[in-house]
Amino acid sequence: MRRAPVLALLALAIAFPLVAKDYDAIYYVSFASRVMIYALAATSLNLILGYGGMISFGHAAFVGAGAYAAGVLLVEGITSAWIGWPAAMAVSALLALAIGAVSLRTRGVYFIMITLAFAQMAYYLTVSMKAYGGEEGLNLPSRATLGFGLELKDDVTFYYTVLVLLVVALVLLQRLVHARFGRAVQAIRENETRMQAIGYPTFQYKLICFVIAGAFGGLAGALLANQSNYVNPSLLHWTQSGMLMIMVILGGVGYRYGGLIGAVVLLGIEELIANHKIAWLAALLPNYQQHALLGVGLILLAVVLFAPQGLAGLFARPAPAGNGRG
Amino acid sequence: MVEGLLSVRDLSKRFGGLIATDGVSLEVIAGEIHALIGPNGAGKTTLIEQLSGAMPPDAGAIRFGSVDITGRPQHERVRLGLARSYQVTSIFPKFTVLDNIALAVQARSGSSVSFWRPRDSETALFDEARRLIGQVGLAGRETALAGTLAHGEQRQLEVGLALATQPKLLLLDEPMAGMGPEESERMIGLIDSLRQNVTVLLIEHDMAAVFRLADRVSVLVFGRVIATGDPVAIRNNAEVKRAYLGDEAAT
Numbered sequence A: 001m002r003r004a005p006v007l008a009l010l011a012l013a014i015a016f017p018l019v020a021k022d023y024d025a026i027y028y029v030s031f032a033s034r035v036m037i038y039a040l041a042a043t044s045l046n047l048i049l050g051y052g053g054m055i056s057f058g059h060a061a062f063v064g065a066g067a068y069a070a071g072v073l074l075v076e077g078i079t080s081a082w083i084g085w086p087a088a089m090a091v092s093a094l095l096a097l098a099i100g101a102v103s104l105r106t107r108g109v110y111f112i113m114i115t116l117a118f119a120q121m122a123y124y125l126t127v128s129m130k131a132y133g134g135e136e137g138l139n140l141p142s143r144a145t146l147g148f149g150l151e152l153k154d155d156v157t158f159y160y161t162v163l164v165l166l167v168v169a170l171v172l173l174q175r176l177v178h179a180r181f182g183r184a185v186q187a188i189r190e191n192e193t194r195m196q197a198i199g200y201p202t203f204q205y206k207l208i209c210f211v212i213a214g215a216f217g218g219l220a221g222a223l224l225a226n227q228s229n230y231v232n233p234s235l236l237h238w239t240q241s242g243m244l245m246i247m248v249i250l251g252g253v254g255y256r257y258g259g260l261i262g263a264v265v266l267l268g269i270e271e272l273i274a275n276h277k278i279a280w281l282a283a284l285l286p287n288y289q290q291h292a293l294l295g296v297g298l299i300l301l302a303v304v305l306f307a308p309q310g311l312a313g314l315f316a317r318p319a320p321a322g323n324g325r326g
Numbered sequence B: 001m002v003e004g005l006l007s008v009r010d011l012s013k014r015f016g017g018l019i020a021t022d023g024v025s026l027e028v029i030a031g032e033i034h035a036l037i038g039p040n041g042a043g044k045t046t047l048i049e050q051l052s053g054a055m056p057p058d059a060g061a062i063r064f065g066s067v068d069i070t071g072r073p074q075h076e077r078v079r080l081g082l083a084r085s086y087q088v089t090s091i092f093p094k095f096t097v098l099d100n101i102a103l104a105v106q107a108r109s110g111s112s113v114s115f116w117r118p119r120d121s122e123t124a125l126f127d128e129a130r131r132l133i134g135q136v137g138l139a140g141r142e143t144a145l146a147g148t149l150a151h152g153e154q155r156q157l158e159v160g161l162a163l164a165t166q167p168k169l170l171l172l173d174e175p176m177a178g179m180g181p182e183e184s185e186r187m188i189g190l191i192d193s194l195r196q197n198v199t200v201l202l203i204e205h206d207m208a209a210v211f212r213l214a215d216r217v218s219v220l221v222f223g224r225v226i227a228t229g230d231p232v233a234i235r236n237n238a239e240v241k242r243a244y245l246g247d248e249a250a251t
Helices: A003-022 A026-051 A059-073 A082-104 A108-128 A155-178 A179-188 A192-198 A201-229 A238-251 A258-275 A279-284 A288-307 A311-315 B044-052 B074-080 B097-108 B123-137 B151-163 B181-194 B207-213 B231-235 B238-245
Strands: B006-015 B017-026 B032-037 B058-065 B082-084 B169-173 B199-203 B217-222 B224-229
Touching: A003 A026, A003 A155, A003 A192, A026 A059, A026 A179, A026 A238, A026 A258, A059 A082, A059 A108, A059 A201, A059 A238, A082 A108, A082 A201, A082 B017, A108 A238, A108 A288, A155 A201, A155 B181, A179 A192, A179 A201, A179 B097, A192 B017, A192 B074, A192 B151, A201 B032, A238 A258, A238 A288, A238 A311, A258 A288, A258 A311, A279 A288, B006 B044, B017 B044, B017 B224, B032 B207, B044 B082, B044 B169, B044 B199, B058 B169, B074 B082, B074 B097, B074 B181, B082 B151, B097 B123, B097 B151, B123 B151, B151 B181, B181 B199, B181 B207, B207 B231, B217 B231, B217 B238, B224 B238
Parallel strands: B032 B199, B032 B217, B082 B169, B169 B199
Antiparallel strands: B006 B017, B006 B058, B217 B224
């Protein structure tokens, strides 16, 4: 994507809460925070799915593990975000290390199934954690503290915190993709056998990539927990993994802003259908709001059929002659 | 027997009832071009798979220089200087020729677990890649996508990828496979030019090429090495004639 539209969008994102406050639309600031958190989660999935070619169907486990780690620390009285959020990333990274060490030995559909199975195991583990709410989930006393006079309780401050973390994560992951490591990982996606034959320990590379993605997924989870002051097992449910995958496919597999675009479009459509009655559509289909998922499904189908590269593929310049896609 | 750069001792590999490698012993001496010939199904590629580390042998030992590499993973063997090419072209078709070779250069020049510095800013990497591209005869094709190259050019890139790892010993699995006479001639020239710097174990069906290039020849039949010697001796070996031409011709 070209630089100018990205900077324009960033300026818009910075200005948005100021405008929204004036119009008494603080709800949308909160909604936008949620979208950005999911954008972070989907972007981390896109690193392994798009660039690494590892079709993981268990990414919600890392998001959920981060959410629980952050949540449990808050409940136990450790409120500093400087401890809680890195801790959440560490927990998710360790979980990714364990899951990756086993599942990356498999290929294709087996990899998809085994990541799904591990994520469901993590889901049932949280269900059985009676001390931390079990099936009911865990209400958190408050959001984390940031220091420097910044109050995360304030939705606008929280919004900017999420925005900064999302931008930092996007920059870091983009550097990674174009650095030696990212080039190697993309080449492994294309031809793993040959990469071994020219001297790469491909399993280790894929595992490192998997762990990095897990850590950023964990950060997204910590932010999600803080935003809603609540964590529950459904964060780790396989449908969450599926939703993150849909975001990536919708936005553009292996595109820099694929995860971001997917999260904005998918959550935007859901919001539009669920909370806004569109008059002409209601006239046509009186009960359309009860069938929101059908609408999302139709849109996904249209994207897969007419824009197989995802929405980012429509905007991005054609893939350069190098091995990056955008 | 002469102590070689590569010594293989009693290597065996069996797939169910099929014995693909049946007690193979083989010495490749530093500096030579050693051809490995044999009829279809003799187990040549299976042997290469084991030598390169892509497939573990059931029994036997492989020594490379002074190191026993029998249990070493493939990437460590490549670091030690043992690289291979493939009979069926295995390249990165969606990447440019330059990117293909740069990946192989990158593998042996420092760590690739590097997350920040853009790879494309490493001029030394690409200078070296360009030099190699020239060496394998692909100068001018740097920016072409590897998948769009002609078959012969892809075979040159295939050898280039192996060569870019700076091997001491190059295992070439039928580099002339599917090539026309002109392309074959170019490949023969390329392999001949490696003679000073790299030891080569060459699997090849084209006998004319084998007898022009090889210092020594080993013949593999039904998973066994039935003869090793200089090309003239192999040409006149009765057992080899029998294996290639059938019993009537030899008697």
